[in-house]
Amino acid sequence: MLFSLDLLTPKFVAFEKLNNELLYFLEHAVPVGDFNRTCLSAGAIGKACWDNAKRPKGKEKLTKDKFQALHCELQKLTQADRQRLFETARDNQNLQGLFEAPNHQLLTFLTLGCFTALKELSSHLYCSTKSLQPVIDACGSVTINAHFENFKRVNGEVCRACGLERIAPFRADTPIEKQWRADYDHLLCKSKYPIYAVHPNNLFPICQTCNQDAKKAEDMFFCHSKKRPRAAFYPFTESAQDYVKLALKNDRDPEVCIQLSWLTDDALIQAKLKTWDDVYQIKKLVEGRFISLANIIEDELKAVSLDDLQANIAREVARPPSAATLKRKPEAFWLHKLYSYLVSIDLAPIWEQCHFIEEEHGEPGAEFILRG
Template identity: 30%
Template structure:
């Protein structure tokens, strides 16, 4: 991640995670179905037959397991809900379901998906909450706290509203919802107990969420445990460097992760594996001279004025990096340009001047 983000302090939305996790805790304790829910949630179960059905399927499925498999599910649950420690501690094992739990695991995932896709937005759930429970209101509060640019890539604005529907398809009209979308930092297919945990729900852009990360697990690469940034806690963020070098008489700008050989580097490797930011940015930087540098240097033929323009733009970009697409990387790359000698800067200014002269003569 490029910067730490802040979760809105309070929302009725957070209550559903309490309900969800309390259900499993009471289930593991051997309580009856009606005893597995927090006060006030029974009205939701009565009004939403599908929510009730999903919980009941998990309850019945769990109670049909033998004691060994029950213990295994409890182990997986405990492992997953303690996820926050895993981002910085490599030797914590993350439990996975075995083949014998495959059928039951489908029920667990189905409940998790439905709670996020549908129950969160139901009128009966909002009515049952003691605090406002509107996803769009929460999303607006998030943007007020953190800006509108994706904290994972810095190149796109966060996704706005979109169709959210259960993965097993719509059956009822009230299951069709149009609302703000969040990324499950730990995918709900792999970590279903965290499906409505807002410590695991982080807004990001569509490219990061759907095209790059998808169902990538930031804590496991295959069966190998990996470290990862945690955007709500980690004060240390990815360390990047820009490089402007000459290749075949042309100057090429690129960015890469600094090789620090420490925990930050390990987390940065996971960040790039999941969100593929470095190749995405470097693809854009193929047009650095014409798209970013030329507009900044247009009309400037003096090195000192060029330096002033660079310094001023770097300050502006740093101020607006959370509000303006690509501002983070512009500041990084213009900072690299500023390190060049006066002769190199003069050559860049002359190149820009020649480029614009050519355009005006057409």
């Protein structure tokens, strides 16, 4: 994560209650017995899950059916393994502790059938059960869209993972329930860590690029391409923002390019930075954004001379973006990092190169259009 999440980030009540329901079910599935109403809690959430079953002629398995399928698979395990599953889920609810001592083999003792049933139930709780009207009613009528708006009020509109994009556009004159919202990223993906599919500290919205294009089902604790464990930042207490720097690439590209690198010698932090980069492809995204320094100078700094360029950069460095600006304005963090580097180097060669590129490409299109 580029920015840590605010410690006052509101938890989505439906996730909290469904996570507790899953723990209740796993505990009460330890003894040998049939699947019945007592396998779920007596409260409103347990009732909502029990009542959400497929109709006699229905084909789609709903919440109750998913619980029953997992119960069936659990009964094929030894009682010791059922107890182990419950204790694994119960004793690893503190995600900060888990990130301090990563364990990507939490559920390797389960049979394939049991793991698959657990994954299908957990995914269903996240995708569908959270939106059942009885569940919403039991959670004080707070919907996922309402929680998303509350999340933005505390953490802002900029993606906490990359700092480059908004998590979702806001539309005027549109009620909360009809606003577009970002998908919630499972920090520990639900396909590999299904016991955290509805854990409230494992879910928060990030931009589409980070969630759907980059991360997908990447494992924060294990690099499958290199078959080795890895460490990762815990987003509520850690971030990368103090350990990154931008500088010119030392190569022979015809156009000046910027390179992102790490600003730390700490081996553990370097490992976490690498995971952040591997999972969200941060270096490629940032370097892609700043691949044309000439465009940055024209579009952002609007310099008309070398002296003007130097003055504009000095002014930007002297006025770093506020915490509020970083939450509102995509790229603000990275632009300030860039300016902080540029102010320390000789800008004359860069200015000359930018002019060379402009002359090579001909008359700027905007000036041509403005003149008609």
